[in-house]
Amino acid sequence: MNICAESSLRLRAELIELRALTPWLTALLAAGDAQAMYERLELALHEICVNVVEHAYSGREGFLDVEGLVHSDRIELRVLDSGHAFDPASYQPPQDGIPQLHGYGLMIVRQLVDDVVYNNEKGQNSWTLLAYR
Amino acid sequence: MDVTGIQMTEVPITGAPISIEASSATNEAIVTVSGRIDAVEAPELREEFDRVLAGVIEAGRTGILVDLSRVVFIDSAGLAALVRLRRGCLASSIMLTLVRPVSEDAMRVFRLTRFDEVFTMRTGESP
Numbered sequence: 160m161n162i163c164a165e166s167s168l169r170l171r172a173e174l175i176e177l178r179a180l181t182p183w184l185t186a187l188l189a190a191g192d193a194q195a196m197y198e199r200l201e202l203a204l205h206e207i208c209v210n211v212v213e214h215a216y217s218g219r220e221g222f223l224d225v226e227g228l229v230h231s232d233r234i235e236l237r238v239l240d241s242g243h244a245f246d247p248a249s250y251q252p253p254q255d256g257i258p259q260l261h262g263y264g265l266m267i268v269r270q271l272v273d274d275v276v277y278n279n280e281k282g283q284n285s286w287t288l289l290a291y292r
Numbered sequence: 293m294d295v296t297g298i299q300m301t302e303v304p305i306t307g308a309p310i311s312i313e314a315s316s317a318t319n320e321a322i323v324t325v326s327g328r329i330d331a332v333e334a335p336e337l338r339e340e341f342d343r344v345l346a347g348v349i350e351a352g353r354t355g356i357l358v359d360l361s362r363v364v365f366i367d368s369a370g371l372a373a374l375v376r377l378r379r380g381c382l383a384s385s386i387m388l389t390l391v392r393p394v395s396e397d398a399m400r401v402f403r404l405t406r407f408d409e410v411f412t413m414r415t416g417e418s419p
Contacts (some may be wrong), residue, residue: 174331174332175332176330177330177331178332186333198396198397198400201397202365202397202400202401203367205330205367206367206368209331209367209368212331212349213331227339228301244335253405256406256409258378258379258407258410259375260372260374260375260376261372263368263371263372263405264340264368266404266405267368267405268365270390270404271404280384
């Protein structure tokens with residue numbers, strides 16, 4: 160499939176830096192004529208990046224590299240970091256009807272996109288979000 | 293402090309301006325939050341909610357109404373601040389009610405997490 164638009168963004172691992180995601184994603188989707196996907200992807204990308212800052216880096220200095228590809232049939236967003244690895248086995252999804260303080264970020268992401276893939280290779284984490292148009 | 297024990301405050305933070313007032317008609321504190329409630333704003337929001345809850349308990353008020361009608365974005369950290377307030381209210385027998393965000397984007401998070409079934413929510417807009 161053809162690539163309609165692509166872009167990348169490097170952010171320091173600080174929450175305030177994540178405010179740059181909104182204009183970046185807006186421009187990417189506009190360039191790929193995929194503005195209709197914005198609401199789903201903004202929140203999903205934001206939640207992944209918050210998790211990286213708060214859990215992978217946990218206050219340590221570092222960077223997030225965000226990459227976006229708009230294809231004619233789908234959008235791929237990838238977040239790369241060099242923080243602590245995510246342990247999928249440790250993730251406890253919240254239970255219905257029992258409000259918790261943590262654990263909702265990934266639950267929200269999984270409902271907003273069609274696929275979420277996490278990988279850790281040679282100390283680098285990657286989160287890939289896939290959403291069909 | 294006014295007669296209700298709730299200090300009128302305007303919190304100068306970028307994304308989520310918060311104002312707090314008291315309603316003598318309903319014996320509840322009304323907390324109005326607008327803008328963006330995300331992980332950046334959540335710590336300040338938590339502190340503000342703590343202050344409101346303490347003021348409500350001290351003044352003998354029976355409820356807190358958090359008006360989210362003008363919130364345009366809320367993430368899991370913002371939800372966590374509301375969950376924390378809910379716990380404090382339950383522990384002190386304070387009734388917590390949320391006014392639904394008008395923004396569909398903001399409301400979506402409540403639906404995805406089913407918090408719209410957990411919190412007491414009503415429709416209504418800020419005056």
